[in-house]
Amino acid sequence: MIKAGYSLPALILFSEPLFDSGGTAGPDPDSLVKAVDGKGKNCVVSEKYPQQRLPVNTSKKLYIETFGCQMNVNDSETMVTLLKDLDYETTDSAAKADLILLNTCCIRAKAEQKVYSELGRLKSLKNGGRKVLLGVGGCIAQQEGEKLLKRVPYLDLVFGTHSLHLLPDMVRAAEKGERLTRNDFLDPESRVDLFPRKDTAGGVARFVNVIQGCDNFCSYCIVPYVRGREISRRSSEILQEILELSEAGVKEVTLLGQNVNSYGMKSPEEPSFAELLHMVAAIDGIERIRFTTSHPKDMSQALIDCFAQLPKLCSHIHLPAQSGSDKVLKAMNRGYTRREYLERIAALKKARPDITVTGDMIVGFPGETEEDYNETRSLMEEVGYADLFSFVFSARPETAAAKLHDDLTRKEKQERLDRLQKRQHIMTRERNNALQGTIQEVLVEGVSRRGDQLFGRTSGNRIVNITADHSLIGKIVTVRIAEAFQNSLLGELV
Numbered sequence: 001m002i003k004a005g006y007s008l009p010a011l012i013l014f015s016e017p018l019f020d021s022g023g024t025a026g027p028d029p030d031s032l033v034k035a036v037d038g039k040g041k042n043c044v045v046s047e048k049y050p051q052q053r054l055p056v057n058t059s060k061k062l063y064i065e066t067f068g069c070q071m072n073v074n075d076s077e078t079m080v081t082l083l084k085d086l087d088y089e090t091t092d093s094a095a096k097a098d099l100i101l102l103n104t105c106c107i108r109a110k111a112e113q114k115v116y117s118e119l120g121r122l123k124s125l126k127n128g129g130r131k132v133l134l135g136v137g138g139c140i141a142q143q144e145g146e147k148l149l150k151r152v153p154y155l156d157l158v159f160g161t162h163s164l165h166l167l168p169d170m171v172r173a174a175e176k177g178e179r180l181t182r183n184d185f186l187d188p189e190s191r192v193d194l195f196p197r198k199d200t201a202g203g204v205a206r207f208v209n210v211i212q213g214c215d216n217f218c219s220y221c222i223v224p225y226v227r228g229r230e231i232s233r234r235s236s237e238i239l240q241e242i243l244e245l246s247e248a249g250v251k252e253v254t255l256l257g258q259n260v261n262s263y264g265m266k267s268p269e270e271p272s273f274a275e276l277l278h279m280v281a282a283i284d285g286i287e288r289i290r291f292t293t294s295h296p297k298d299m300s301q302a303l304i305d306c307f308a309q310l311p312k313l314c315s316h317i318h319l320p321a322q323s324g325s326d327k328v329l330k331a332m333n334r335g336y337t338r339r340e341y342l343e344r345i346a347a348l349k350k351a352r353p354d355i356t357v358t359g360d361m362i363v364g365f366p367g368e369t370e371e372d373y374n375e376t377r378s379l380m381e382e383v384g385y386a387d388l389f390s391f392v393f394s395a396r397p398e399t400a401a402a403k404l405h406d407d408l409t410r411k412e413k414q415e416r417l418d419r420l421q422k423r424q425h426i427m428t429r430e431r432n433n434a435l436q437g438t439i440q441e442v443l444v445e446g447v448s449r450r451g452d453q454l455f456g457r458t459s460g461n462r463i464v465n466i467t468a469d470h471s472l473i474g475k476i477v478t479v480r481i482a483e484a485f486q487n488s489l490l491g492e493l494v
């Protein structure tokens with residue numbers, strides 16, 4: 001679970017000077033009266049300066065909990081931007097919030113259960129005597145809609161993945177006491193017009209959404225049912241957003257979507273994903289580019305060549321294999337074989353010899369034998385993943401795999417997962433150890449969780465903590481890796 005939101009500029013506080021008083025003392029606070037500006041936002045007017053509308057800190061507090069993938073993190077950032085116009089500013093405490101939003105995920109049953117238990121926990125805040133609005137967005141909202149509002153009587157609003165643009169109006173209605181749901185799917189034309197924009201201020205490394213939805217229908221995956229069909233965002237909008245981000249000081253962008261590799265395939269007027277990467281690389285100020293998630297079947301040679309041609313493209317690829325067995329890959333409807341997957345990996349390593357590869361793996365898919373599982377294990381070894389996100393198969397409603405006969409017990413599946421994760425744990429540590437003593441370029445992104453160090457990432461996406469001056473945030477620095485840990489590295493400036 002990720003508590004979303006980067007900090008946004010605070011509105012002017014009453015206690016601060018309200019406006020230039022021409023060398024005299026500021027206005028007498030008693031002479032200030034509340035008003036509404038031309039955009040319907042709260043402000044104050046001084047009797048002495050009636051022509052001036054001054055923003056005030058009447059802001060309400062917004063708390064967002066984000067479950068699931070980077071797409072949800074990206075959507076939560078959009079919610080923060082959209083609700084800024086209604087005077088909401090983020091807080092990291094649910095207890096202080098006027099509006100609590102859960103941005104949900106239903107990719108696995110466990111993710112869904114977490115949301116319901118969180119809703120249970122938040123009930124006491126709703127009953128606490130203070131007015132608090134509670135909303136659910138994201139994939140569960142899309143899937144459940146009205147049913148969710150009925151099931152959770154203290155819920156105020158439910159908004160699906162295609163209804164993000166409606167959120168401000170929904171919150172306004174909820175503030176007036178309405179309980180409401182929006183989870184209709186939009187048609188492709190409306191969707192391309194409604195790609196949500198985010199505030200471009202703030203941060204060193206930011207996500208930029210380039211494609212939404214998915215047409216692949218992998219047999220285990222619920223995404224096409226809750227995110228809709230694939231649609232590419234207009235390249236002109238993408239480039240404009242990245243230009244604005246670079247002007248705001250952002251140094252790294254991650255182009256984001258369920259399957260970025262198929263960007264533009266359904267829109268002949270748009271460039272291919274490889275061409276888009278070249279366009280992004282031409283933007284001054286952007287020093288690093290990443291993208292996620294990639295589908296192996298759509299990993300074109302032109303895209304692989306980008307790793308040889310574009311120095312700004314980071315040395316990392318997240319390429320989910322999901323299984324190493326051809327039989328299971330077919331049952332998963334993945335559209336590639338083990339050999340084809342390994343050929344893509346070999347081509348990527350040829351284009352960028354130091355590339356870091358990470359992936360996703362599912363074990364215990366219906367019909368997976370010990371032999372199939374061992375093929376997954378041998379694929380892991382052959383690729384040499386730096387990290388692997390691995391899960392036990394979770395049957396999701398509506399998906400084809402949910403109807404397959406499954407004779408493995410939960411215990412057997414878990415045991416396979418444990419063995420795989422244990423081995424990956426060792427491989428990750430070995431890869432980190434191998435970086436000890438090397439010189440790395442690190443983009444410094446901010447202050448580490450411990451608070452006494454800065455953190456950044458190598459081009460290969462490894463986290464590095466450094467003791468350094470805060471003025472280095474936003475800069476690419478050269479470090480020597482002094483020590484390796486399981487999940488991070490310790491760097492020294494050189």
Ligand code: SF4
Pocket residue numbers: 214215216217218221222223224258259295
């Ligand atoms: S490519 Fe497959 S796993 Fe990925 S979002 Fe689409 S259907 Fe799901």
